[in-house]
Amino acid sequence: PPIVVQYLYLHAPGDDFTYPSARAGADAGRLAARYLECVAVQAASLRFSGIDCELVLVLNLDDPGAVSDERGVALLEVIDELGVRRVVAPYDHAPGSDVTMFYSSRYVFDAILATAPADEPDRPLWLVDVDCVWRNPGRAFATLDADEDALACVTIGYPPDWDVSGHTRASIGALPGSTDAAPPWIGGELLAGRAGALRELVAACERLDAELAAAGIRLPTEEQLLTAAGALGRARFIDRSDLAGRIWTGPRHQAANPEDPASLALWHLPSEKGLSFRRAATALIRHRTGTLRRDLGETDRALKRFNIAGATTTRLRNDAWLSMQKLRTLLPHRHREPSRDE
Secondary structure, eight states: OOEEEEEEOOOOTTOOOBOTTSSOTTOHHHHHHHHHHHHHHHHHHHHTTTOOOEEEEEESOSOGGGGSOHHHHHHHHHHHHTTOEEEEOOOTTOOOTTOOBTGGGGHHHHHHHHHSOTTOTTOEEEEEOSSEEESOHHHHHHTOOSOTTEEEEOEEOOOTTOOBTTBOHHHHHTSTTOSOSSOOEEOSSEEEEEHHHHHHHHHHHHHHHHHHHHTTOOOOSHHHHHHHHHHTTSSEEEEOTTTEEEOOOSSSOOOOOOSOGGGOSEEEOGGGTTTHHHHHHHHHHTTOOHHHHHHHHSHHHHHHHTTSSSTTTTHHHHHHHHHHHHHHHHOGGGOOOOSOOO
């Protein structure tokens, strides 16, 4: 069976970091809880589907509860109950210590080395951002390209001059050796392929990173480095935007979302951290999963639960709910979890 890998770098209190969509501010404990909520919900979306797969969570700490809050500890128990195997791996591919925006993004390379079995080079692996929900994993697993050298990914249709953490498609296309003036932007939410090909990807990115550093060029995020690897012919990617997509929810985003989210097998929902992921995680903590199971099992219900459809009609409800959560953080002595699981 395929291995589905989630990976999470846990910051220590006092670390300087910026994750704009996490709804956690600068609090390391709250940040850990936000991402553990996503881990639990994604694991549940796989387990409830009944599809045979191995679930793995790569962490940088032996005791993740030490840097999380009380909710995070409860979520770790849920994750264990869902049969997720934990693997500890150091962050050997971290960017410079001066990087604060998306500091943990390169941890995907360490997750690959920690989980891609060297003695099973043909074993299929799916490395997925934690804030994703599986809708049809069976379809996704069945359509993994048989080409051992190519890696499935999602490309993002940024304009050539759109700045993404300091680089653009055009600036990467201007690197010596690039065959495309504006190469496809490789998103970091999904990397899928054979274990051997993924390990080769890490080695190729390590060599490329060293070469660019020697030339005074820094690519601090994994998306930038993967995009450069594709543009320079160091890796071969296949766009599987027919299977997975990055979907920004709510009325305030300006993103170009997939045209038909209902047709996708995997949803990446970065703006749902602290919102629908938190509601679903609360149901898992309380073992009140009947509604969640039905919602995950039916496309129309899932679209509404995760605010992909009907966002306009639920805007006031969502804003009120978020305001209530902020109020609860200001009154910790009266804090309790929301009573609803939906």
